[in-house]
Amino acid sequence: MMTCRELTELLLEFVAGELSQEQIQQIKDHLDDCPPCVAILQTYRLTVQLTRQLPCHALPPPCEQRLRAALAEQWKQQLSGNA
Amino acid sequence: MLGVARSLGDGFPRTWHPRIVTDMDRQGTHIEQPGAANPAQAGPPPTIEEVFRDHAPRIYNLALRMLGNEADAEDVTQEVLLQLVRKLDTFRGESAFPTWLHRITVNAALAYRRKRASREQHHVHDPLDTLFEEGKHAAPVRNWWIQPDKAAVDKETQRLIEQAIAGLPEIYRDVYVLADVEGLANSEIADMLGLSVPAVKSRLHRARLLMRSALAPHFEEVPA
Numbered sequence: 686m687m688t689c690r691e692l693t694e695l696l697l698e699f700v701a702g703e704l705s706q707e708q709i710q711q712i713k714d715h716l717d718d719c720p721p722c723v724a725i726l727q728t729y730r731l732t733v734q735l736t737r738q739l740p741c742h743a744l745p746p747p748c749e750q751r752l753r754a755a756l757a758e759q760w761k762q763q764l765s766g767n768a
Numbered sequence: 769m770l771g772v773a774r775s776l777g778d779g780f781p782r783t784w785h786p787r788i789v790t791d792m793d794r795q796g797t798h799i800e801q802p803g804a805a806n807p808a809q810a811g812p813p814p815t816i817e818e819v820f821r822d823h824a825p826r827i828y829n830l831a832l833r834m835l836g837n838e839a840d841a842e843d844v845t846q847e848v849l850l851q852l853v854r855k856l857d858t859f860r861g862e863s864a865f866p867t868w869l870h871r872i873t874v875n876a877a878l879a880y881r882r883k884r885a886s887r888e889q890h891h892v893h894d895p896l897d898t899l900f901e902e903g904k905h906a907a908p909v910r911n912w913w914i915q916p917d918k919a920a921v922d923k924e925t926q927r928l929i930e931q932a933i934a935g936l937p938e939i940y941r942d943v944y945v946l947a948d949v950e951g952l953a954n955s956e957i958a959d960m961l962g963l964s965v966p967a968v969k970s971r972l973h974r975a976r977l978l979m980r981s982a983l984a985p986h987f988e989e990v991p992a
Contacts, residue, residue, distance in 0.1 A: 688903030690896060697973040724911030724990070725899075725980070731913065732980045736929055736948040738921040741829050748842045752824060752849060759850050760816055 687715045692722050696729050819852050827873050833945045834877040836934040840884070844876045851876075870952060874942075874960045881938070892937040895977040912987035932982035936975055943968055944975035 692715050698704050699712055716723050744752070814822070827848045832841035851872055900906055914925070921929070936944060946957045947968075954968045961968070 688900075689905050690900040690903045693896065693899065693977070694973075697969055697976070720911075721905045721909035724909040727990075728910075728912055728980045728984065729976055732976055732983060733948055735914065735921055735925065735983075736933075736944075736979065737951070739926060739929060739949055741825050744825055744828050744845075745838070748828070748838070748845075749824070751842065752846055753820065755846050756816055756820060756849055756853055759853050763853065 687711050689715075689719060689722050692716075692719075693725060696726060699726075700730055700733070814856070816853065816856075819849065819856070823852065823869060824849060827869065830870070830873050830945065830950060831877050833930070833933055833949060834874070834942055835881065836941075840880060844873065844880050847876050847880075848873050867956065870946070870950060870956070871960055874946070878942075878961075892939060895974050895981070899977065899981075910984045911990040912984050913990045914987055928983060928986050929979075932979050935982060936978055940971050940975035940978060943971040944979065947972050948976070 692712055695704060695708065695712065699709070704712070716726065743749075824845060828841055828845040831844040831848075832838060835841055835844065848869075898906065933941060933945065933949070942961060943957055943963075946952045946960065947954065952960075954965050954972070957963070958965045958968045963971075
């Protein structure tokens with residue numbers, strides 16, 4: 686019988702669908718009798734699901750202003766260097 | 769005069785010129801060839817404004833999540849944007865752009881971290897050793913959840929996730945950000961960080977376990 690640690694070590698491959706049928710069955714058998722491992726699996730999946738929804742935040746305005754100025758300066762130098 | 773100047777104000781790029789590869793190669797990592805690019809069908813390079821609008825937030829977000837500091841993220845973003853501007857004449861599209869952008873941002877962030885000598889020197893504990901004793905759960909496992917009507921992550925949840933990411937040890941954080949925030953494949957991450965794919969998977973797995981534990985206290989327990 687697979688231990689809780691052994692099951693947890695296989696979670697990444699399990700959620701990615703990379704395990705053999707035999708390994709999947711061993712995990713399912715363990716989960717049938719182990720609520721803590723079910724909890725780890727569910728929250729492991731949820732963690733990934735929530736993280737994947739993180740948005741791309743807008744630049745803070747002062748940062749945007751400084752970056753634009755730096756880009757403009759670089760562009761000016763490039764133009765004068767190539768003139 | 770470079771082609772870039774002539775092309776300012778033109779449309780958005782549709783392909784990506786292979787010439788950019790030589791600059792990436794100096795990092796000593798494998799470079800994907802932009803196979804879909806076809807110079808014969810190439811569009812014009814982007815304008816400065818397009819570069820800024822389309823890429824600055826993505827670069828900044830990645831750098832911020834890797835470095836955990838706004839000032840450092842701004843420095844890295846500036847460095848990457850300046851690299852982009854210097855190479856504007858080589859821009860012909862977007863086929864390989866995400867990979868290239870990720871690579872130069874990751875390289876810049878790692879170089880910045882090295883320069884600051886901020887890499888954590890202390891031993892990073894394996895979360896699996898904390899979770900288990902003799903193969904069994906060392907403590908009760910909290911089964912938390914988020915209500916389905918909150919499936920679209922609200923601002924507070926975003927803050928909690930960002931905070932948990934910032935709390936990850938660097939060796940786990942880099943892989944986690946690239947895999948679960950940026951959505952890169954393990955093989956791409958391995959190339960970027962100079963790791964084997966099994967090492968990426970091992971770090972990603974441990975990062976997820978740490979994230980899971982960090983988020984647990986902030987969410988409701990699954991109703992019995």
